[in-house]
Amino acid sequence: MTDGIDPKGLVREAYRIDGISIEECRSIFLDWALSLPEGQESGMAIRRLLERHATAPEGHPMTRVLTEGLDVSPEPRRRGGRAGRATG
Secondary structure (H helix, E strand, O other): OEEOEEOOOOOHHHOOOOOOHHHHHHHHHHHHHHHHHOOOOOOHHHHHHHOOOOOOOOOHHHHHHHHHHHHHOOOOOOOOOHHHOOOO
C-alpha cells in the first residue's frame, strides 16, 4: 500500500525483506524521508508507520530505525528572501 506516509512503499518493502540489515534500513529511511510530500510532518508519519507495522517481528531493524527517527529533531531551516535577511 502506498499513500501519503509511505509514498513509494519503501517502508512496507523493508519489512518484507528477510535478513535486512540496520544499514539497509537507514538507507531506506533516508530515501523515505526525502519522498515525503511537501508539508508532511515526519514525526506524525513515523508514528503512523510504527502503528501500521506494529505486528512486525520483535527487533526488526526498520522498527529500530523508525523509533530512532522520532528522537531526531529537525534541523532549523534558513528562511530565504527578505525574511532571511531581516534582523530583529
